[in-house]
Amino acid sequence: MSYDWIIDFLFWVAAAFLVAVYVSWRATRLDRLHVRVETARAALDAALVRRAAAALELAASRLLDPAASLVLATAAHEARTADADNREFAESDLSRALRAVVDQPEFVGAVTAGGAAEGEAVLDELSSSAAKVAYARRFYNDAVSQARIARRKPLIRVLPLAGRAPLPGFFEIDDDPPGI
Numbered sequence: 001m002s003y004d005w006i007i008d009f010l011f012w013v014a015a016a017f018l019v020a021v022y023v024s025w026r027a028t029r030l031d032r033l034h035v036r037v038e039t040a041r042a043a044l045d046a047a048l049v050r051r052a053a054a055a056l057e058l059a060a061s062r063l064l065d066p067a068a069s070l071v072l073a074t075a076a077h078e079a080r081t082a083d084a085d086n087r088e089f090a091e092s093d094l095s096r097a098l099r100a101v102v103d104q105p106e107f108v109g110a111v112t113a114g115g116a117a118e119g120e121a122v123l124d125e126l127s128s129s130a131a132k133v134a135y136a137r138r139f140y141n142d143a144v145s146q147a148r149i150a151r152r153k154p155l156i157r158v159l160p161l162a163g164r165a166p167l168p169g170f171f172e173i174d175d176d177p178p179g180i
């Protein structure tokens with residue numbers, strides 16, 4: 001009695017099992033990449049809100065001249081209230097406003113005049129939050145890049161492994177920190 005059909009059957013079952021494991025692994029990897037993108041986006045949003053809050057705090061501190069305070073407060077308010085379509089532009093405008101205010105001659109000396117601890121604290125917070133925006137944006141864009149690369153794989157495109165998740169987009173802003 002010949003049992004060749006059993007061996008053939010077991011071979012195809014094992015092959016189907018290995019293919020299913022591989023497809024499951026790719027789907028799980030893609031899901032983890034999308035979670036990473038969402039987490040990085042939340043961290044970026046938090047960093048942007050923190051930077052806008054630091055800019056508003058500096059504008060309201062009465063350490064700046066009225067014109068600089070108005071420019072900074074307006075840019076920070078626009079960055080906080082911008083909708084998703086205009087967020088990148090508003091955040092870039094805030095970066096430019098921060099640099100314009102901070103790059104004024106004798107800015108740091110005027111803000112910290114008389115050993116004002118408040119001025120130093122505000123500048124430290126602003127410098128820290130601006131640096132964190134740059135790091136968070138790079139981290140987010142790296143996560144988006146990896147997710148896009150994974151979604152370009154033929155298996156991901158042929159089988160709908162991405163589900164209904166939208167293709168993540170990059171967040172491009174002018175995030176050069178002010179020279180504090």
